[in-house]
Amino acid sequence: xxxxxxxxxxxxxxxxxxxxxxxxxxxxxxxxxxxxxxxxxxxxxxxxxxxxxxxxxxxxxxxxxxxxxxxxxxxxxxxxxxxxxxxxxxxxxxxxxxxxxxxxxxxxxxxxxxxxxxxxxxxxxxxxxxxxxxxxxxxxxxxxxxxxxxxxxxxxxxxx
Numbered sequence: 624x625x626x627x628x629x630x631x632x633x634x635x636x637x638x639x640x641x642x643x644x645x646x647x648x649x650x651x652x653x654x655x656x657x658x659x660x661x662x663x664x665x666x667x668x669x670x671x672x673x674x675x676x677x678x679x680x681x682x683x684x685x686x687x688x689x690x691x692x693x694x695x696x697x698x699x700x701x702x703x704x705x706x707x708x709x710x711x712x713x714x715x716x717x718x719x720x721x722x723x724x725x726x727x728x729x730x731x732x733x734x735x736x737x738x739x740x741x742x743x744x745x746x747x748x749x750x751x752x753x754x755x756x757x758x759x760x761x762x763x764x765x766x767x768x769x770x771x772x773x774x775x776x777x778x779x780x781x782x783x
Contacts, residue, residue: 631732632756636764639772643764646752650726650759657691664752664761668692671752671761672745674728677722679706682738684720688730688753689742703740703778729754729762730773739775742768746777753764 629637634644648663657673671691671703675702679685685704687695701709714725719735730739730753745751745766753769755762770777 629674630756630760631681632729632754632762633649635637635732636762636772641764641768641772643762643768645755646761646763648759648761658759661691661752666752669744670748670750672741674730674754676712676717676728676737677709678712679704679709680708681773684712684735685709686730686733686737686739687742687780688739688775689780690744693742695780696782699778699780700740701771703776703780723756724758727754727758727760729756730769730775732756733760736773739773740779740780741770741775742780743777744781 631680646664648660656669658669661668661671667690672688673691675687675695682704687700689695697709701707712720717725721728723729750763751766752761752763
C-alpha cells in the first residue's frame, strides 16, 4: 500500500479536524494555471480556486482566492481589503512571503497569516479545490471550513 506524503496544508487540516480529500495531477512547467489543474483533475474550473498574493498600498500583503477560470478585479480587491490599490507580488517574492512557489501556493499554512478574501462564488459549491501547497497536489474541502480555518472574508473579486 502506497502511503501518501502529507503536505503542511494537510497536516494543518488534520490538526483542525477538517475533512478533506486529496487529488494529484501531472503537470509541466508551462501548465501551471488553475484551469489546467481543473482539466487534469476532471473538475469544473469554477470549483478549483487559485491563490493570488498581492500587496496593498496601506495593508501590505493581501491574499485572494478565486475560481481558476476568472481574473481578479484589482479595484474590487483593493476596496474589500481597505486599500486604495493592490498589485500582484512578483513571482520572485512569492516564496519569501508565503513559503510557497508559483503553482503550489495555498491560502493555508503561509509563513504568516495575511488578510485573506475568497470569491463569494465559493459558497455555490459543496466542495472547492485549493492547492495543497505543492505543485500537482490539491485538497478538496467545504468552503465554509476553509473560510473558518483561515478567517477569510468573502467578496465579489472577479472581473465581470
